[in-house]
Amino acid sequence: MSAAASTSDVLVIGGGLQGLSSALHLARRGCSVRLLEADYCGRHASGVNAGGVRTVDRHLAEVPLSVAARALWHRLPELVDEPAGFVPSGQLKLAETPDELLTLQERVATLNVMGFTHERLIGPAEVRELVPSLTPRITGAIWAEDDGYAYPFGVVTAFRRAAQRRGVQLHEGTPAQRIERVGSLWQVHTPQGRFEAPHLVNTAGAWAGEIARQAGEPVPIEAGGLMLMVTTRVEPFVNPVLGATGRALSFKQFGNGTVVIGGGLRCKADAVARHGEVDMLQLARSAHTVTDLFPHLQGLSINRAWAGVEGFMPDQIPVIGPSRTQPGLVHAFGFSAHGFELSPIVGQIVAELVLDGASTLPIAPFAIDRFASSTPTTRH
Incomplete structure (x- = not known):
C-alpha cells in the first residue's frame, strides 16, 4: 500500500456507532476520512443493545449531551439522508x-x-x-x-451508508495493531498495511484502552x-x-x-x-x-x-475529549453500556474537537486524565 493511497485527513479507529458517527460528521465538514474496524461495523456494543434512545436516568454529567443527542434523533434523516427507524x-x-x-x-x-x-x-x-x-x-x-427507541442494526446501517455516500472509506477486518506519531502524522499499522493522517480518533470501544496506552494515556477500562x-x-x-x-x-x-x-x-x-x-x-x-x-x-x-x-469505566461515564499527551488525537470510548443514544452528538463533538479545537457542549467530566491519580490499566 503506497503512502499516498493510505493518507487521509482523519483516521478513525473503531466502526461502532461512535466511530461511524464521528466519521460521518467529519466528512460532512469536508474531511477525507478512513475508518479502520477490526471486525465488521456494529459487531459489538453497537449491535448488542436494546436500542433505547434514552435521556431518562442519565448520569448528571451526561444530561446535556443526551438532551442534545435526542434532538438529533428526532431529525435523524437530515443527518443520515434516509429514514433510520427512530420511534x-x-x-x-x-x-x-x-x-x-x-x-x-x-x-x-x-x-x-x-x-x-x-x-x-x-x-x-x-x-x-x-x-x-x-x-x-x-x-x-x-x-x-x-424518548424512544430504534433498531440498532438499522441505525448502524444508516450511519454506515451515509458515511460512505460522503466519501468515508471503510476498512473492515483491519485491526489497528500499533499507532505512532511520526512528524506531523499519525501512523496506524494493521495487517493490511499502514495508514497515515494528521488526526486520529480513538473510538475502539473495549479495545480503546490499548490505543490510549500506546499514546501514553493508560486508563482503567474494563472489557x-x-x-x-x-x-x-x-x-x-x-x-x-x-x-x-x-x-x-x-x-x-x-x-x-x-x-x-x-x-x-x-x-x-x-x-x-x-x-x-x-x-x-x-x-x-x-x-x-x-x-x-x-x-x-x-x-x-x-x-x-x-x-x-x-468497554466499561470505573465511574460508568465515557472518555470524550482530546488527548492530554499527544497532538491530533481525540478519544471517545468507554460508554459503559449506554452509548447508543449519545452516538449522534458524540460524532458532532468529535468533529468539533478535530476541526475547531473545542466542543460546544460541556465535556470536562469526560476528560481522559480524570484517572491520573490512580494507577490505570486496561483490564480484560
Whole structure:
C-alpha cells in the first residue's frame, strides 16, 4: 500500500456507532476520512443493545449531551439522508415501592435545579393510562415523552451508508495493531498495511484502552460482555420503552410484536478473542423481571439471545475529549453500556474537537486524565 493511497485527513479507529458517527460528521465538514474496524461495523456494543434512545436516568454529567443527542434523533434523516427507524414512543422509569418513588422524586428535583424538565414525575394512574397491562403495584414513574427507541442494526446501517455516500472509506477486518506519531502524522499499522493522517480518533470501544496506552494515556477500562434477548411475537401490549428503578431492565415491544429485553445485562467477555459469552442464568433473571411486571407474558418463548463486548469505566461515564499527551488525537470510548443514544452528538463533538479545537457542549467530566491519580490499566 503506497503512502499516498493510505493518507487521509482523519483516521478513525473503531466502526461502532461512535466511530461511524464521528466519521460521518467529519466528512460532512469536508474531511477525507478512513475508518479502520477490526471486525465488521456494529459487531459489538453497537449491535448488542436494546436500542433505547434514552435521556431518562442519565448520569448528571451526561444530561446535556443526551438532551442534545435526542434532538438529533428526532431529525435523524437530515443527518443520515434516509429514514433510520427512530420511534418516539416515550420512556417510563418505573418505581415499584415508596422508597423507589422517593428516589425518582429526588432525581426530578435535581434536574429541575439544573434547568432540565425533560423528565416528569407521574403517579400510578397515569402510568396505567400509558401501559394498562402493567402490574397494579407500580407506585409511580418518571416519564420522558420525547424518548424512544430504534433498531440498532438499522441505525448502524444508516450511519454506515451515509458515511460512505460522503466519501468515508471503510476498512473492515483491519485491526489497528500499533499507532505512532511520526512528524506531523499519525501512523496506524494493521495487517493490511499502514495508514497515515494528521488526526486520529480513538473510538475502539473495549479495545480503546490499548490505543490510549500506546499514546501514553493508560486508563482503567474494563472489557465486559453485554447480552440481549428477543422473544417470539405476541399481540401488542406496550408502547413506551420501560426501565425499572430497583433492578436492571430495558424493555420494549417492536412493531413486529417481538419483545426486546436488555438493560445493560452483563456477561463474561474475552477481549483477546473478541467474544462475549451468553449467560442464560442472568437472562432468566431479567425474563422473570418482565413477567413480574407483565404477568400475562408467562410462558412467552425466547427466540434468540446474543452477546458482544463493551468497554466499561470505573465511574460508568465515557472518555470524550482530546488527548492530554499527544497532538491530533481525540478519544471517545468507554460508554459503559449506554452509548447508543449519545452516538449522534458524540460524532458532532468529535468533529468539533478535530476541526475547531473545542466542543460546544460541556465535556470536562469526560476528560481522559480524570484517572491520573490512580494507577490505570486496561483490564480484560
